[in-house]
Amino acid sequence: MQNQIKSLQNPKIKFLNQLKDKSRVRKKEKSFVIEGQREIGLAIKGGYSITQLYYCPSIISFEQVTELIKLISQDIEYFEITQEIYQKLAYRTTTEGIIAIAISKDLSIENFNLATKNPLILVAEAPEKPGNIGALLRTADAAQLDAVFIANPKTDIYNPNIIRSSVGCLFTNNVAIGSSIDIIKFLQLHKINIYGAALQASVNYHTQNYNKPTAIVVGTEATGLSKDFLDNTTQNIKIPMSGVIDSMNVSVAAGILIFEAKRQRNFIG
Incomplete structure (x- = not known):
């Protein structure tokens, strides 16, 4: 009516x-x-x-x-x-x-089902700024990732600013939410390699093979990844930088890492 x-x-x-x-x-x-x-x-x-x-x-x-x-x-x-x-x-x-x-949908990691045996997944740990979350979702949509996991979110995923900044890509991605521990358990259960964007014990990102089941994990610009993830990565990876600072916007970094994985998987746009 x-x-x-x-x-x-x-x-x-x-x-x-x-x-x-x-x-x-x-x-x-x-x-x-x-x-x-x-x-x-x-x-x-x-x-x-x-x-x-x-x-x-x-x-x-x-x-x-x-x-x-x-x-x-x-x-x-x-x-x-x-x-x-x-x-x-x-x-x-x-x-x-x-x-x-x-x-709203129940987006808990406990209810998430993988639709492919060789997934490429983005994990964002403790994201807080709606603009960054929206940008990550847009990048995931552009790369047609199999899933986006949000670990320990600091912002309600249905915040209107996330929907706005993602240009609706919240709805085009397979999204799941959970604690870092629960997401790590999920990845390990499904034998998915965990590549953490971190400076500690890291190698240049382009030296790794992302053709097998892969999760790329990014943390906040301020604190990076938690000990939970750092203790459970298959390999930490870094983006070589030539400037004075040693970090970049999380959505930019995620885009570089994701599209390297897509390149290796013979992604055709």
């Missing part, structure tokens, strides 16, 4: 704002907010259930909204909202006039 909402004090708008801004509300309600046609479309394609749509007719036509609704298998509610309300809800200045509420 379609309804019009014209007040910022409407209970649905208040709830939408809470869902957007508060991780504890997202976890309690097992729902999250998606902004933008492309991102909503990717979420639907990724198997997420959309329960509500809110659209601003001065930005997006009802015909465009209808095209999205056609992609959704279940019945949903959709609401027309004013531009004032939309501007209060929207994160982006350049926007597409539509916001959705979706149901």
Whole structure:
């Protein structure tokens, strides 16, 4: 059914704002907010259930909204909202006039199933900045990795800033979340080689063979990898640098390492 909402004090708008801004509300309600046609479309394609749509007719036509609704298998509610309300809800200045509420998935590593016998996996340990997490997800999507594991995340994976900075690639990757120990156990159980991006006892990254089951693990720029990972890597690897500093942005480093592995696997774009 379609309804019009014209007040910022409407209970649905208040709830939408809470869902957007508060991780504890997202976890309690097992729902999250998606902004933008492309991102909503990717979420639907990724198997997420959309329960509500809110659209601003001065930005997006009802015909465009209808095209999205056609992609959704279940019945949903959709609401027309004013531009004032939309501007209060929207994160982006350049926007597409539509916001959705979706149901969260259980992304725990315990429930993750590998779809291939020779996977290439990115593991990000303790990522905190939504922009970095989004960039890592975009890189993983570009390389068509088999999975992205987030170990000890410091930020709710359904944070709207992660969805925005990933340009919806949260929904195009196979993502799993767990503690460092649980992810290490998973990798060891499936006999996946663990290559940790670290300076300690490391060799240049391009000297290694990534053609067998491989996980490339990156840590934070501030603290690097935890002892848990450092004690369990197959080999630590480093990117040779010629500058004064000995580190680079985690998403840049991950991209270099991932695409070397893809090159070795005869990746054709």
